[in-house]
Amino acid sequence: MTDFSTNQTTRKQGRAGQIALRWGLYLILCLFALYYLMPLFVMLTTSLKSLEEIRTGSLLSLPRNITFDAWSTAWSKACTGIQCEGLRPYFWNSLLLSVPAVMISTLLGALNGYVIAQWKFKGSNLIFSLMLFGCFIPFQVVLLPMARVLGILNMAGTIPGLIFVHVVYGIGFTTLFFRNYYVTIPQELVKAAKVDGAGFVRIFWSIFLPLSLPIIVVTVIWQFTQIWNDFLFGVSFSQAGTQPVTVALNNIVNSTTGVKEYNVDMAAAIIAAMPTLLVYVVAGKYFIRGLTAGSVKG
Amino acid sequence: MLKWFEKQVPKIVLAPSFIAILLFVYGFIVWTGWVSLTRSRLLPKYDIVGFIQYERLFDSPRWDTAMSNLFIFGVLFIVISMFLGLLIAILLDQKIRVEGVLRTIYLYPMALSLIVTGTAWKWILNPGLGIESVVQGWGFENFKFDWLINPDYAIYTVVIAGVWQASGFVMALFLAGLRSVDDEVIKAARVDGIPTTRIYSAIILPSMAPIFLSAFIVLAHLAIKSFDLVIALTGGGPGYATDLPATYMYALAFSRGDIGQAASSAMVMMMVVFAIVVPYLYSELRAKND
Known part of the structure; x- marks a missing residue:
C-alpha cells in the first residue's frame, strides 16, 4: 500500500514536471522564432518611419506615424550612384x-536528366x-575568363550575357534534380514503350513530362531563388543600365553621397526580397525540398 | 541511316550541355590556372614564369588577413550554425503543435539574398542607432557595441548575420534526419527505461552521422564562397579587416586590375573547396555504385 501511494505522488510530481518542461520548451521555441523574425520586423518598422523618428526613437519600437514615403523613394527615386531612378528599372532587369x-x-x-x-x-x-563537380567550383575561378568571353561574344554588360552565364552554371543543378527524379521511374516503362515503337522524344513527351510536375516546381523555385538572389555574376558582368536588383540595392545602401536614409534602405531591401519571399511563403514545401535535394551535393 | 540517327539522339541532346560544362567550367579552370602562372597584370599574358603570383599572394598582408578571416569566420559559422540547427531540430521534434508555423519562421532567411541579409544586419548593428542604443535605452548607459566599425571585431558581425541566415536550413536538414531514425529502436529503448538524453546521445545522433557530414559540407562551401554578405555588411572594411578570399579576388580582378593575383587567389580558393568536397563526393559516388 505504502509503495503504491509513494508511487502515485512521484507520478504526480512527474506530471507537473512534464507540464513545466512543455511550457519551457514552447518558450524557448518562441524565443528562437523572435530571433529569426527580429530583422524582418526591424526592416519593416524602420521602412515605415520618418528619418526624424529613426534618429530619436528606438530600433525596436513601432512607428508612431506610418509613412510610405521611404517606399516610394526606394521604388522610383533613390540614387544608385549617379542615376536616381530607384529600384524599379533594376527590378525589371532581374x-x-x-x-x-x-x-x-x-x-x-x-x-539531360532524362538521358542520364x-x-x-x-x-x-x-x-x-x-x-x-562543376556545381562545386567557387565561381571566382571562372570570373576572369567569362568576362573575356562575354566581351568577345559582344555580350559584355548585357542582359542576354547574364542569362547565358546563369544558364551555363545552372545546368549542373537542374540536371542533378531531374536525374535523381527520373532514376526512380522504372526502366521497364521505357522498354515497353520502345517495343510499342515510341522513340526518344515521344517517350519524354507523353510519359516523362506528365510525371514531372513536382520536380519542375522544385527546380523552377530553386533556380529562381538562386538567380534572383545572385550578386557575384550581377556585379561582375553588368553595367550601369543592366544591373540586377541585388546590385542596385547594394549601391543604394552603400552610396556615400547625401544623408543616410535608413528607412529608404530598408524599404529597398524588402522590395528586393519580396519575390523570393513570396515564392517561399506560397510554395515553401517545394522550396525546402529543393534545398535539401541540392544539399546532397552542396 | 535513320536507325543510326535514332540511336544517337540521346548523345545529341546531351552534347550542348556537356560542351558548355567542358568549356566554361573545366576550360575556364585551366585558363585561370594558366594565367596564375604568368606575369599578367592589367591584361593577361600567356608566358608561364612559375609561381611568382603565388609567392606575391602569400607575401601579401591583405591575403593573410583574408585567409585568417576565412578560418575564423568558417569555424565559427559552421560550429554555431550546426549547434543551433541541431538544438532547434531536437526541440522541434518533441511533437510540437505549431511545428509547421515555427519551421516556416526558422527557415525563411534562406529565401533572402545575402545582400538583403547584410543590409538588415548592417542597420541592426549600427553603432549609435542600432542594438547599442536599444540596450542603452534599457538603462545600461555604458553599453558599447561597435563591432561593425571595430577592425578587431568586425569579422564577428559577419558570423552573426551568416548564422542567422543559414542555421534554419541546418535545422531543416537535421529535422529530416531525426525523422528518418527507426521508430522501433527508440520505442524499444523507451520501454527499457533509457532516459531521453541517453537515447539522443547514444542512439539517434550517432545514426545521423551522414547528415552531420552533409551539413558540414554545405556550410563549409557557403563559407568559402561568401562574398555578397561581406560586401553588403562591411564592404570588406574597416580597411580590409573583413576581407575574405572571395572579396580579395574580386577587388584584385575588377578594381585593382591585377589579373595574375586574382587568378592565383581564385585557384587557391578552388583548392580549398576541393580539399573538402572531393573526398566527400568520391565517397558518395562510390557508395552509390556499390
Whole structure:
C-alpha cells in the first residue's frame, strides 16, 4: 500500500514536471522564432518611419506615424550612384533575366536528366560526374575568363550575357534534380514503350513530362531563388543600365553621397526580397525540398 | 541511316550541355590556372614564369588577413550554425503543435539574398542607432557595441548575420534526419527505461552521422564562397579587416586590375573547396555504385 501511494505522488510530481518542461520548451521555441523574425520586423518598422523618428526613437519600437514615403523613394527615386531612378528599372532587369534563365536551364536540366537516368550510354555517367563537380567550383575561378568571353561574344554588360552565364552554371543543378527524379521511374516503362515503337522524344513527351510536375516546381523555385538572389555574376558582368536588383540595392545602401536614409534602405531591401519571399511563403514545401535535394551535393 | 540517327539522339541532346560544362567550367579552370602562372597584370599574358603570383599572394598582408578571416569566420559559422540547427531540430521534434508555423519562421532567411541579409544586419548593428542604443535605452548607459566599425571585431558581425541566415536550413536538414531514425529502436529503448538524453546521445545522433557530414559540407562551401554578405555588411572594411578570399579576388580582378593575383587567389580558393568536397563526393559516388 505504502509503495503504491509513494508511487502515485512521484507520478504526480512527474506530471507537473512534464507540464513545466512543455511550457519551457514552447518558450524557448518562441524565443528562437523572435530571433529569426527580429530583422524582418526591424526592416519593416524602420521602412515605415520618418528619418526624424529613426534618429530619436528606438530600433525596436513601432512607428508612431506610418509613412510610405521611404517606399516610394526606394521604388522610383533613390540614387544608385549617379542615376536616381530607384529600384524599379533594376527590378525589371532581374525579372527580365531570371525568367528566361530559369526556363532555359530547367528545360535543359529535364532533357539531360532524362538521358542520364534512362538512356545511358558509354560515358554518360562520367559526364554526369563532371557536371556534378562543376556545381562545386567557387565561381571566382571562372570570373576572369567569362568576362573575356562575354566581351568577345559582344555580350559584355548585357542582359542576354547574364542569362547565358546563369544558364551555363545552372545546368549542373537542374540536371542533378531531374536525374535523381527520373532514376526512380522504372526502366521497364521505357522498354515497353520502345517495343510499342515510341522513340526518344515521344517517350519524354507523353510519359516523362506528365510525371514531372513536382520536380519542375522544385527546380523552377530553386533556380529562381538562386538567380534572383545572385550578386557575384550581377556585379561582375553588368553595367550601369543592366544591373540586377541585388546590385542596385547594394549601391543604394552603400552610396556615400547625401544623408543616410535608413528607412529608404530598408524599404529597398524588402522590395528586393519580396519575390523570393513570396515564392517561399506560397510554395515553401517545394522550396525546402529543393534545398535539401541540392544539399546532397552542396 | 535513320536507325543510326535514332540511336544517337540521346548523345545529341546531351552534347550542348556537356560542351558548355567542358568549356566554361573545366576550360575556364585551366585558363585561370594558366594565367596564375604568368606575369599578367592589367591584361593577361600567356608566358608561364612559375609561381611568382603565388609567392606575391602569400607575401601579401591583405591575403593573410583574408585567409585568417576565412578560418575564423568558417569555424565559427559552421560550429554555431550546426549547434543551433541541431538544438532547434531536437526541440522541434518533441511533437510540437505549431511545428509547421515555427519551421516556416526558422527557415525563411534562406529565401533572402545575402545582400538583403547584410543590409538588415548592417542597420541592426549600427553603432549609435542600432542594438547599442536599444540596450542603452534599457538603462545600461555604458553599453558599447561597435563591432561593425571595430577592425578587431568586425569579422564577428559577419558570423552573426551568416548564422542567422543559414542555421534554419541546418535545422531543416537535421529535422529530416531525426525523422528518418527507426521508430522501433527508440520505442524499444523507451520501454527499457533509457532516459531521453541517453537515447539522443547514444542512439539517434550517432545514426545521423551522414547528415552531420552533409551539413558540414554545405556550410563549409557557403563559407568559402561568401562574398555578397561581406560586401553588403562591411564592404570588406574597416580597411580590409573583413576581407575574405572571395572579396580579395574580386577587388584584385575588377578594381585593382591585377589579373595574375586574382587568378592565383581564385585557384587557391578552388583548392580549398576541393580539399573538402572531393573526398566527400568520391565517397558518395562510390557508395552509390556499390
